Amino acid sequence: MQRYLVGRLVSLALSLVVASLVIFAVIEIVPGDPASYMLGLNASEDTVAALRDRLGLNEAPPLRYLHWVAGMATGDFGQSYTYKVPVADLVGQRLAVSLPLALYALLLAVLIAFPAGLLAAGRRGRVADAAVMGATQVGVALPNFWFAMLLVLVFALHWQVFPAGGFPGWGEPLAGLRALTLPAIALALPQAAILARVLRSALIETLGQDYIRTARAKGLTAGQTILRHALRNAMVPVLTIIGMQFSFLLAGAIIIENVFYLPGLGRLIFQAITQRDLIVVESVVMILVFAVIVVTFLVDLAYAAIDPRLRTRA
Amino acid sequence: MSLLAVRDLSVTIHETPILGEVAFDLQEGGIFGLVGESGSGKSITALALMGLLPEGAEAEGTAEFLGRNLLTLPEDALTRLRGAEIGMIFQEPMTALNPMKTIGDQVAETLLIHRAARRARGSGRPASR
Amino acid sequence: MRLSFALGLALSLAALAAAAVSLVWTPHDVATLAIADRLRPPDAAHWLGTDHFGRDIASMLMAGARTSIAVALVAVGIGMGAGVPLGLLAAARSGSLTDEVVMRGNDLIFAFPSLVIAILITAVFGPSAVNAIIAIGIFNIPVFARVTRGGALSLWTLDFIRAAEVAGKGRVRISAEHILPNILNLLVVQGTIQFSLGILAEAGLSYVGLGAQPPTPSWGRMLAEAQTMVTLAPHVAIFPGLAIVLTVLGLNLLGDGLRDRLDPRLRGRA
Numbered sequence: 001m002q003r004y005l006v007g008r009l010v011s012l013a014l015s016l017v018v019a020s021l022v023i024f025a026v027i028e029i030v031p032g033d034p035a036s037y038m039l040g041l042n043a044s045e046d047t048v049a050a051l052r053d054r055l056g057l058n059e060a061p062p063l064r065y066l067h068w069v070a071g072m073a074t075g076d077f078g079q080s081y082t083y084k085v086p087v088a089d090l091v092g093q094r095l096a097v098s099l100p101l102a103l104y105a106l107l108l109a110v111l112i113a114f115p116a117g118l119l120a121a122g123r124r125g126r127v128a129d130a131a132v133m134g135a136t137q138v139g140v141a142l143p144n145f146w147f148a149m150l151l152v153l154v155f156a157l158h159w160q161v162f163p164a165g166g167f168p169g170w171g172e173p174l175a176g177l178r179a180l181t182l183p184a185i186a187l188a189l190p191q192a193a194i195l196a197r198v199l200r201s202a203l204i205e206t207l208g209q210d211y212i213r214t215a216r217a218k219g220l221t222a223g224q225t226i227l228r229h230a231l232r233n234a235m236v237p238v239l240t241i242i243g244m245q246f247s248f249l250l251a252g253a254i255i256i257e258n259v260f261y262l263p264g265l266g267r268l269i270f271q272a273i274t275q276r277d278l279i280v281v282e283s284v285v286m287i288l289v290f291a292v293i294v295v296t297f298l299v300d301l302a303y304a305a306i307d308p309r310l311r312t313r314a
Numbered sequence: 315m316s317l318l319a320v321r322d323l324s325v326t327i328h329e330t331p332i333l334g335e336v337a338f339d340l341q342e343g344g345i346f347g348l349v350g351e352s353g354s355g356k357s358i359t360a361l362a363l364m365g366l367l368p369e370g371a372e373a374e375g376t377a378e379f380l381g382r383n384l385l386t387l388p389e390d391a392l393t394r395l396r397g398a399e400i401g402m403i404f405q406e407p408m409t410a411l412n413p414m415k416t417i418g419d420q421v422a423e424t425l426l427i428h429r430a431a432r433r434a435r436g437s438g439r440p441a442s443r
Numbered sequence: 444m445r446l447s448f449a450l451g452l453a454l455s456l457a458a459l460a461a462a463a464v465s466l467v468w469t470p471h472d473v474a475t476l477a478i479a480d481r482l483r484p485p486d487a488a489h490w491l492g493t494d495h496f497g498r499d500i501a502s503m504l505m506a507g508a509r510t511s512i513a514v515a516l517v518a519v520g521i522g523m524g525a526g527v528p529l530g531l532l533a534a535a536r537s538g539s540l541t542d543e544v545v546m547r548g549n550d551l552i553f554a555f556p557s558l559v560i561a562i563l564i565t566a567v568f569g570p571s572a573v574n575a576i577i578a579i580g581i582f583n584i585p586v587f588a589r590v591t592r593g594g595a596l597s598l599w600t601l602d603f604i605r606a607a608e609v610a611g612k613g614r615v616r617i618s619a620e621h622i623l624p625n626i627l628n629l630l631v632v633q634g635t636i637q638f639s640l641g642i643l644a645e646a647g648l649s650y651v652g653l654g655a656q657p658p659t660p661s662w663g664r665m666l667a668e669a670q671t672m673v674t675l676a677p678h679v680a681i682f683p684g685l686a687i688v689l690t691v692l693g694l695n696l697l698g699d700g701l702r703d704r705l706d707p708r709l710r711g712r713a
Contacts, residue, residue, distance in 0.1 A: 014547070015554060142688055219395070224427065232414060244553070254651075255650060270651060292553075
């Protein structure tokens with residue numbers, strides 16, 4: 001188990017380093033001179049020089065990179081050029097919306113997908129299976145932001161069960177959750193469709209194995225067999241998908257915030273792009289990629305928890 | 315009185331007959347050997363008795379065991395018999411056992427399942443012998 | 444021909460036809476604004492109604508199909524063009540450093556969802572359809588690399604490949620002459636899937652303004668513009684969304700159908 005863990009940790013660290021290099025290269029090297037890019041064509045020489053100085057752009061790139069990484073390690077993500085406040089603060093506020101949204105959506109997706117996938121696999125070839133397959137076929141084709149608009153039409157404007165947009169803050173947790181519910185559902189449904197299909201297919205494959213028959217021969221009921229044998233073995237491909245879905249959910253959350261006017265990372269990043277606030281873009285992208293890489297690592301850990309063979313093999 | 319009395323056991327898969335009118339008796343304490351060429355239907359016979367035939371297969375005939383016909387028992391009754399009164403050991407250990415669980419776990423599982431089932435049914439004593 | 448495959452083929456061809464026809468004709472001119480006619484529900488003159496600028500929605504959908512299809516297609520091209528050779532290379536040198544590097548590279552790109560890549564590119568180069576193509580295309584590369592590598596690996600173990608090696612053929616020639624033709628089916632199916640995903644991705648990017656810019660029509664942007672009017676005139680928001688759903692659905696059904704026909708061994712894995 002040790003070797004597997006260490007191997008995964010090394011992989012994690014390596015990915016982070018390479019990802020940070022890529023981000024740094026694109027943001028700080030490719031535009032040529034980030035300072036003049038940020039200030040635009042009409043800026044005077046002096047202003048550009050002053051900004052270049054302030055951002056430490058006169059240092060050699062390798063040094064700048066190291067400073068950046070060292071800063072991030074201590075929680076210093078620089079200062080937003082447009083808002084003149086520490087990026088860490090900005091991101092922290094927005095993460096308080098985006099992260100719970102992504103997690104809420106993930107939870108809903110799993111809660112919807114598992115029963116559906118189990119049902120379809122268990123009743124393979126029959127009506128229930130066809131129904132699930134038909135529904136998921138439509139589900140994976142839905143753009144989540146369009147689905148969100150439809151949800152708003154029906155559940156916020158027609159039947160006023162949920163707010164149509166905005167976020168009241170976490171002061172009142174229930175109100176906050178209510179505001180995130182429609183967005184989470186819109187995000188969750190297409191992902192649940194994908195997950196249900198993967199689960200169904202993994203279960204069908206597993207249920208065809210000989211050890212399932214052995215389990216029945218020992219006197220396990222169909223339900224016990226699925227829970228104690230089929231599900232666990234089917235989880236490996238399912239976990240892979242859940243891991244990938246987290247990254248799509250984060251990206252989806254960013255897009256869906258637009259529909260609901262949520263004060264999350266999405267708005268921050270899109271404004272930063274229009275305002276050419278490269279510092280904010282750089283930090284937010286790094287954080288997003290960091291989140292995805294960490295989730296991949298967690299999924300690798302989960303594999304080891306599920307499949308004991310991985311722990312001894314490394 | 316035989317422990318197991320099989321008469322006219324026939325199996326079809328998707329209406330194609332693959333086993334016809336098998337009959338034999340098993341005595342308590344006895345050892346019975348069913349011998350045949352590859353594909354003659356030995357495994358299918360055993361699976362039919364366990365109620366574990368593959369999808370699309372149907373069994374006809376009678377298999378009297380403890381006063382009941384195994385071939386017409388409902389699933390929950392069969393579940394109680396399997397692993398407790400009737401055991402089956404498969405010939406290919408590499409595929410017959412779950413590769414992600416230990417052998418010990420899977421052997422113990424039989425005892426655990428049946429003990430828990432008996433408790434759930436409210437009878438404190440082990441069934442028969 | 445199975446029903447779902449036929450349906451998928453019909454929907455996909457409809458989208459392609461709409462895009463192709465729009466190059467020479469649309470019911471109304473897409474660029475003319477007719478404020479007097481704004482937000483009309485569907486009628487005889489405007490089959491799907493008009494938007495807030497009085498533009499004919501049906502025409503805009505047809506023109507938008509062009510953008511979606513072009514972006515998704517080129518993105519698949521990029522993915523295949525770079526991903527397939529990489530996958531073949533990794534499989535040919537399985538277990539070596541090259542293989543390891545390719546796999547690690549794949550994982551790295553997977554850490555950047557295409558939205559994030561698009562954000563990086565547009566932050567530096569500004570938003571455009573081309574940048575959307577690049578962003579989606581880059582994310583396609585590891586997908587095709589992985590599928591190619593997987594398919595190639597299982598072929599390398601087969602005897603007829605070994606025979607070619609023994610006969611003295613180099614690994615590159617084997618990859619090109621024997622491996623590649625045998626994984627074409629896999630690539631066609633995956634290509635269809637990535638094509639449909641590309642359409643969804645393009646819609647998402649356009650919706651947030653990172654894709655095709657005005658005046659290039661785009662389904663995603665139509666939805667963004669329709670957002671504020673969803674209560675006044677729902678049809679402006681419903682039709683572009685339906686266009687996306689039907690096209691993606693059609694392509695998915697087509698892909699599934701192709702998979703069933705081209706590789707019966709995969710059938711039942713759905």
